[in-house]
Amino acid sequence: MRLLALVLAGLLSGCAVTLEGLTLSYRLDFTPAILRFEPDRGVGATYFVGEEVRFFLTLASPGWVSLVVVEPDGYAYTLDQFYLPRGTHALPPRAYRYVAAPPRGLHRVRAVYTEGYPGSLHLEGLYTDWDARWRVYLEASGVGRHQVAETYF
Structure with missing residues (x-):
């Protein structure tokens, strides 16, 4: 059923409706904005406390990206927020450093892409229902x- 809906949406995405002198057109965009998001040592890599952690992020469209860390105990916080052009980026920019810190264990990092400025909203706390x-x-x-993309180390 979902496949049928996607096929119909794709077929209709190039449609235009014309009413005497007025033309309405629309286009559905299924292209992901985040094409790649991973730590510099690869997904699931090991970092020791005190080591620098960098991320590679490739965007198909320019936009705002917020990095949100979810620690092993479930505590989450906004690490950083950037406006980035399309292309591949190493985060953080060279003037800054992200350093692995306790608690030790699996850290998940989410890149939250938004086309417009998300304002000064930041996530921080323990959440049971992430969606x-x-x-x-x-x-x-x-x-x-x-769009939201997740990686871990």
Whole structure:
């Protein structure tokens, strides 16, 4: 059923409706904004406390990217926020450093892409329902196009 809906959406994406002198057209965009997001040593790599951690991020479209860390105990916080042009980027920029810190264990990092400025919204705390938290975050920011990509180390 989903495949049928995607096929129909693809076929209709190039459609235009013409009413005497008025032409309406629309285009659906299924292209992901985040093409690559991973730590510099690769997904699932090991970093020891005190070592520098960098991320590679490739964007298909320019936009705002917020990095959110989810620690092994479930505590989450916004690490950084950037406006980036399309292309491949090493994060953080050379003037800054991200350093692995306790608690030790699996750290998940989410790159939250938004086409528009998400404002000064930041996530911080223990959340049990991440999907609900992302919806609240994105609705509060008022942005249209968005995407979330996750990696871990």
